[in-house]
Amino acid sequence: MIKIAKKIVKVLQKNGYEAVFAGGCVRDMLLGIEPHDYDIATSATPDVVESLFKHTKAVGKAFGVILVRMKGVDFEVATFRKDGNYSDGRRPDTVSFSTMKEDAERRDFTVNAMFYDPIKKEVIDHVYGISDLTLKTLRFVGNANHRIEEDHLRLLRAVRFALKLDFELDPSTFEAIRRNAYLVNRIAPERVREEFVKILEVGKPRRMMDLLFSTHLMQMIFPEIVALKDSPQYFEYHPEGDVLEHTILVMEKLTNQKMEVQLAGMFHDIGKPDTLKFENEKPTNKGHDRIGADTVEWIMLRLKFSNDEITLVRNLVADHMKHHIVKEFKKSTLKRYMALPYINELMFLNKADFLSASGNMEHFEFLKEKMNEFEPEEIKPIPFVNGHDLIGFGLKPGPVFKILLDEMMDFQLEDIVINRKQALKVLKEKVNLIS
Template sequence: MKVKKLPANASTALKIIKIVKNCGAEAYLIGGCVRDLYLGIEPKDYDVATSLPPDEILKLFPHSNETGKSFGVVRVNDQGEEVEVATFRLDGPYSDGRRPDYVTFSSLKEDISRRDFTINALALNPDTLEIIDYVGGIDDLENGIVRTVGLPEKRFQEDRLRLIRSIRFAHRLNFKIEDETGKALTRMAQEIKTVAMERVADEFQKILLTSPAGDGIKMLDRYGLLSPILPEIIRMKGVDQPEQFHPEGDVFIHTCLALNELKPNPTKAIVWATLFHDVGKPDTFMVTDRIRFHGHAERGAEMIFDIGKRLKLSNELIERVSKIILEHQRFGDIDKMRPGRIKNWVAQPHFEELLEVHRADCAGSHRDMSAYEKATEFLNEIRQLETMPPRIITGKTLIEIGLEPGPIFKELLTAAYEAQLEDSFTNKEEGIEFVKKFMNENRNC
């Protein structure tokens, strides 16, 4: 089996292979890049496998990163582009469930026999464009199957991150997981808890960033991996919602539908916020005249700090996700808001992320897009401005009229700016009059 041609972005890897082969060694493209080439997908990066030992690779490419040298891996840097070059190897025992205790250098066939999944265990000879397949990877690509190389339990025990990676590949490629691989995956699912959380979260995030993300979440759940990673999402199951707003079903079903409704190429904040936007509902469920979830946005915005820290997400990402969760219910009040308040709101940083989460939330439930459309109109109006107009009334202005700095300043400055955006005043004198009138009408100020 051959590929027709190699993309232009393979040039650095091909250059490395040519240099290695000129020394009389074998060298091939290997792994996921070959899989993608076979499927007609342009790889993002390329890996090389060779018979040349690491020390010899370093002699040819002296400015390489040799951090993985003890495992036979050297990262060759060529004009800012890095290519992983690995010596054919067999792995020793995996005492830590992540890396082999030692490696022995071997042949291409033996190297392929130790890899994770058949679809990733393909090599390509760049001179002939022929794909080398010792494990049935091409058949599995043709049939849309994710299957381990060899015994599933052994492959998963070697590196338990492969448990979630199997789901990621199946989700990304719209493949099925082979029966024996799936049975082992389900039996061993709880062992994902032994893997460093940042490694798990990185794979989880890749699933979320691949549309339709809700299907990825359901696949994680089907094979038992969602519960040990995010029990908070499992708690959404069976939490009923008022049918007039959520005819689709419980909170878990709604969340998966909302994730599936996201536009392509969402930001990290969008996918995490969509996943967690209703995470506070199980804690706030109550039945009065109907099912209600008073304060679920506030509860969810609070919960994400503990969840995010557990997942080792960045503080900046956690803050953004929390803010989106906190504000995702505000769209229900948009018809009651003055134009100035809406303009000030939509001009806030990352509002477009909040808007996309709201759109997916609606599309995954009642499908009433009126609030989304109104907010979009104001957002488009703001976009036409090169910048938002500077504030006429500032903190300095409030001090000038004899006010002491304190919590009151935020309320006064917000009210003044919203009034300014509505053209209620156009200069400082009129603005001061507005502030005085506002304070008289709101005696608690």
């Protein structure tokens, strides 16, 4: 890919224009990381770029951005620009084409504002980005408050890059984020969600929580999480500490799981502060799974997650305490539990939950053994009887259908009836009693 990007730069330079690699790819190259893509910045205007290359697409021509396709790969080629005012806290109202230095000065962080000339093999740094790379410091370009006012999402991007690069926030950058944290609530919920998911997927939950708390962004985005801090737990079951510490430990064990499972780990005990009571001076949180399910649904609705994502996370939070009583389930209840469409995700969550508390894996191992003991067709068998059989016995469709069929499935799961003939006999007797 770099060879193709270099060829685009070469074409632009041969025609008398400045052209360089720009932004994140330069940062990654200097850090010894293979860039995922290469963005190109140039003094050539969009019209000139379109005239010099055969396959182009004007994806953001008003902002000076042209997509150039070469050998099946797309590259963003952007004209050096200077941004006007940002009245919406997201995009500049106007842009004007400018110099390379002015283009660097409009960017977010110094480490993302460097250029590289692949022909001369020269780094061009107008904002001391190399120094910040060396010091492992994330710093806004120029005035930190101005950068945040221009695009409020930079509040969260700062957290993401600090995590991703394992950099410290420059003191002026940190203070500006704290001071302007309230602006995150002026960002469209969808954009907050997308950026937060990227932060979560970096896979460093402890530092993520620390940064979100210390910058006051947590208080703005997830005030419900703030209540977990210092919320007590019964020491015998939770020697690790308060609910927040337990939550972080759970999240640390789920970093390789899908996004919904990670979110369930973050929110599985979100209902504990609202259900906290003391019995014989011991903290209890009865019903926190139910309250937590309602709370996480509201949080995810607030951030415009999809219905499927909300349903899965809600179910995981609602059911995460059932692992504690699996030994008490009758066979049919146990099989229904193991047949849940999200049982694998629930197993991941509960394993992390147990390991992050007392470490007692007895109930988890019991369920794991049962899942290996039963064949899939035993856990979720084809029903021996159905609604057509009820109609055949002269029963009219209605709520009683579900009651009878659920009861018959329990009999089947309990091995009380072992074939269709037996099931039909039992079902007919029940219909006769109703009639």
